[in-house]
Amino acid sequence: MAGPDAQARPAHAWLRCLGFSAALAPAPASAGAWIAAEGGQEIWTSVAGERAGLSFFESSGYLEAPIEEDTSIVIAPWVEQNYDSEDGWRGEATLGLKRKVYDTETGVVAVQASALWLSYPTPDCSEGGAELRLLAGRNIGETG
Numbered sequence: 748m749a750g751p752d753a754q755a756r757p758a759h760a761w762l763r764c765l766g767f768s769a770a771l772a773p774a775p776a777s778a779g780a781w782i783a784a785e786g787g788q789e790i791w792t793s794v795a796g797e798r799a800g801l802s803f804f805e806s807s808g809y810l811e812a813p814i815e816e817d818t819s820i821v822i823a824p825w826v827e828q829n830y831d832s833e834d835g836w837r838g839e840a841t842l843g844l845k846r847k848v849y850d851t852e853t854g855v856v857a858v859q860a861s862a863l864w865l866s867y868p869t870p871d872c873s874e875g876g877a878e879l880r881l882l883a884g885r886n887i888g889e890t891g
Contacts, residue, residue: 779857779882779884780847780855780856780857780882780883780884781847781855781857781884782811782813782816782817782818782819782845782847782857783811783812783813783819784813785813787810787811787812787813787819788809788810788811789808789809789810789811790808790809790810791806791807791808792806792807792808793805793806793807794806801829802829803827803828803829804827804828804829805825805826805827805828806825806826807823807824807825807826808822808823808824808825809821809822809823810822810823811845817846817847817850818844818845818846818847819844819845820842820843820844820845821841821842821843821844821845821859821861822840822841822842823840823841823861824838824839824840825838825839825840826838836866837866837867838866839863839864839865839866840863840864841861841862841863841864841878842861842862843859843860843861843862843878844859844860844861845857845858845859845882846858846859852886853885853886854883854884854885854886855883855884856881856882856883857881857882857883858879858880858881858882859879859880859882860877860878860879860880861877861878861879861880862875862876862877863875863876863877863878
């Protein structure tokens with residue numbers, strides 16, 4: 748029979764502890780608030796799956812290129828094929844500028860303004876729009 752301590756602990760406490768430890772573990776990171784290094788950066792993702800009996804393929808990208816020391820251009824396309832729509836696809840894209848507004852040795856704050864396009868907007872929205880983001884990041888050492 749388990750003692751009082753074992754009976755009082757949740758069954759998945761070890762899983763929460765592992766997740767918490769992983770979140771705090773130092774690892775190389777490049778927060779979105781920093782301007783990309785010379786040469787820029789590209790991040791591409793793709794996934795295939797099935798939803799509600801319908802197969803789909805989804806791809807997205809994040810491209811950032813510096814145009815000045817404190818400013819970069821950001822392009823983020825997204826497309827899904829074989830989605831349940833008239834054309835068999837839907838997509839979104841943003842095009843914007845990111846500007847660093849505050850910078851120290853341990854942190855940075857940037858503002859990003861983007862134009863947004865949606866191929867299939869909801870009834871309450873239009874096909875185009877704009878977004879404004881405030882991005883902040885903090886360096887937690889050489890590895891994070």
